[in-house]
Amino acid sequence: MDVFFQILASGLTLGAVYAISTVGLALVFGAMNMLNMSHGALMALGGYMAWFTMTGLGLPPVAGMLVAVLVCAGVGVMIYLLIAGPMLHSEGFETRVFIATIGFGAMLESVILMAFGPQPKPQPLAVQGGLSVAEVHLPVQNLLILVLAMMLMAALALLLQKSRIGRAIRATAQNRDAARLMGVRVGMVYALVLAISGGLAAVSGITVSSLSSLLPNMGGDPMLKAFIICVVAGLGRVPGSVIAALFIGLFEAVVQYTVGVRFSFASLLLLVIVVLIWKPQGVFGRHQGVRL
Amino acid sequence: MTAMRRDLLLCGLFACAALVWPMISDMRYSVTQTTFFFIWATVVVQWNLVFGIGGIFSLAQVAIFAIGAYVTAMLGYYLGTSMLLAMPAGAVAAVAASLILGIACLRLYGPYVALLTICVSQVLYVLIVNDTDCFTNPPSGCMPLMGGVRGFSRFGDLGFRDWLGAGFYIGNYYVGLLLLTAAILFSIVIIHSPMGLAFRALRDNPVYAAARGVDRFRYQLWIFGLSAFFTGLSGAFYAVNTGVVGPVVFSFQHLLFLLSMIVIGGVGTVWGPVIGAAVLMLADEAMRELGDFRDIGMGLLLVACVVLMPRGLTGLFQDISRRLAKPAGTEGAR
Numbered sequence: 001m002d003v004f005f006q007i008l009a010s011g012l013t014l015g016a017v018y019a020i021s022t023v024g025l026a027l028v029f030g031a032m033n034m035l036n037m038s039h040g041a042l043m044a045l046g047g048y049m050a051w052f053t054m055t056g057l058g059l060p061p062v063a064g065m066l067v068a069v070l071v072c073a074g075v076g077v078m079i080y081l082l083i084a085g086p087m088l089h090s091e092g093f094e095t096r097v098f099i100a101t102i103g104f105g106a107m108l109e110s111v112i113l114m115a116f117g118p119q120p121k122p123q124p125l126a127v128q129g130g131l132s133v134a135e136v137h138l139p140v141q142n143l144l145i146l147v148l149a150m151m152l153m154a155a156l157a158l159l160l161q162k163s164r165i166g167r168a169i170r171a172t173a174q175n176r177d178a179a180r181l182m183g184v185r186v187g188m189v190y191a192l193v194l195a196i197s198g199g200l201a202a203v204s205g206i207t208v209s210s211l212s213s214l215l216p217n218m219g220g221d222p223m224l225k226a227f228i229i230c231v232v233a234g235l236g237r238v239p240g241s242v243i244a245a246l247f248i249g250l251f252e253a254v255v256q257y258t259v260g261v262r263f264s265f266a267s268l269l270l271l272v273i274v275v276l277i278w279k280p281q282g283v284f285g286r287h288q289g290v291r292l
Numbered sequence: 293m294t295a296m297r298r299d300l301l302l303c304g305l306f307a308c309a310a311l312v313w314p315m316i317s318d319m320r321y322s323v324t325q326t327t328f329f330f331i332w333a334t335v336v337v338q339w340n341l342v343f344g345i346g347g348i349f350s351l352a353q354v355a356i357f358a359i360g361a362y363v364t365a366m367l368g369y370y371l372g373t374s375m376l377l378a379m380p381a382g383a384v385a386a387v388a389a390s391l392i393l394g395i396a397c398l399r400l401y402g403p404y405v406a407l408l409t410i411c412v413s414q415v416l417y418v419l420i421v422n423d424t425d426c427f428t429n430p431p432s433g434c435m436p437l438m439g440g441v442r443g444f445s446r447f448g449d450l451g452f453r454d455w456l457g458a459g460f461y462i463g464n465y466y467v468g469l470l471l472l473t474a475a476i477l478f479s480i481v482i483i484h485s486p487m488g489l490a491f492r493a494l495r496d497n498p499v500y501a502a503a504r505g506v507d508r509f510r511y512q513l514w515i516f517g518l519s520a521f522f523t524g525l526s527g528a529f530y531a532v533n534t535g536v537v538g539p540v541v542f543s544f545q546h547l548l549f550l551l552s553m554i555v556i557g558g559v560g561t562v563w564g565p566v567i568g569a570a571v572l573m574l575a576d577e578a579m580r581e582l583g584d585f586r587d588i589g590m591g592l593l594l595v596a597c598v599v600l601m602p603r604g605l606t607g608l609f610q611d612i613s614r615r616l617a618k619p620a621g622t623e624g625a626r
Contacts, residue, residue, distance in 0.1 A: 035406075035407070082595075083595060083598075086599050087598070087599060092602070094403055096598050098349075098403065099551060099555055100598040102551070103552070103591045103592075103593075103594030103598065104591065105591075106544075106545070106587060106590070106594075107591030110591065113587075220544065224410070231404060231407055235404070262419070266415045266418070269412065269415045272411065273396055276399075277396065277399070
């Protein structure tokens, strides 16, 4: 029974970490059909920015978080202005932006490597200590991540459902041209979505690195897992991807406990292949009629 | 002159020029680098068939290349198979792997295919690197079944070392040239064949093509399998040429390097990938001195090319030649 709760606790933490990065990706894909392959590098950038503000400049944790989020949101806007914006209306946007963001991510990763070096660093934005409830050991950091993720998801849901900006984002996702005719400034929406996604990537990078350590290429694996989750949920489905992230986190924790850590990634892939063959649009994806 | 004849002629000219290159250049380094160019160009020419002609956004080509390399190395290492036999075996294994992958992912569209194939190659990488159980225990140390982090070495070569002595790399050069020439010929034939026409039809008007009985899935599976043969063979030749196969062939940097070649050269053209491979090899060479800035430069080059030149260098060249031809044409009309 203790083992059950232990797995549940670590699975939910993993799921919460994945949810933060997955939602950012899903938001961008939903709004502009763009797979942002530099998301992993953005996560690393966020983690390093928090490290730099706290260890390098000696500022408090809140400042570390804030600087990381702001810098990554800024880079998100930069991606829109330099890469996605210029090619938005051209042919083959989906493939071209995919390739261009791979290049941008590789560049960003090299810059981080040059600036901070290849040695792993500890993430200062982490809380030590743990709680023991009835033989189940829970690190405070994990609880904090869970609460943080829940708060972020709630805030995002509120933003999307209740605010003017959220309505503009949803309108653009549904139909870009109709939204533009109704006076929505689509370019602004795209820049905003990429900024939100960048900010989420920063938070996700901080949480991932607080569980392991900071490395320039730390974003690669979480990003691929986030994509797996997006595909399982159906690309661009924001609420669905949160549920899928929690499920995948639990699934991974179970596999790690029963089969071994080595096979966790491989079994995730197997799962996604099964899902794609069973439901090519993802579990929460609607079948969209293709207009030819 | 038809387009196919022009391409065949260009291919012949290219092969003749390459034939004399080792005789002109007496630097060993430039000859071995050109051999690597042959290998990468072969991979991207075949990748272009899948990506540019078939319209499948697959990133599996690097994994297929690696499977060809690994099967060849493992046959040589464990069974002592002659490389002349192990290389085709590696290519056939690559075709088989590619067909299985194709059946799994060709029901999907666009970005889903890219994500699935990239995940497959990353999982293969993770499984190989994390494997620490000893399969055999040679004097050099524990050897996992798939070679682990170290990979395989000393699994044999094509015998040029005994035959040509110190000049064995020239033998490898000509094998590489043969490989690339065959791969280009294959690509030209496919592009101008009924299959190429079917793909053009599917791209221009999918509904009409489907109504005329062109089966998208069947043709895409065909091109997936066919292109895997030379990709696997180039992987096998890579193994023989370098003498070492490690998990680095699966790495993301490697994938990025090859993908850049296609994109920069021009997707979906016969000569774009070859030109892209040459340009990127030269750019890589030029940035070798820059150390850490090399990766940044590569990324920058890729981003700039995708944003500024949608159709790559070949597209840019066409645009420029058309623009130059236009004023002359209008004057003639007057």
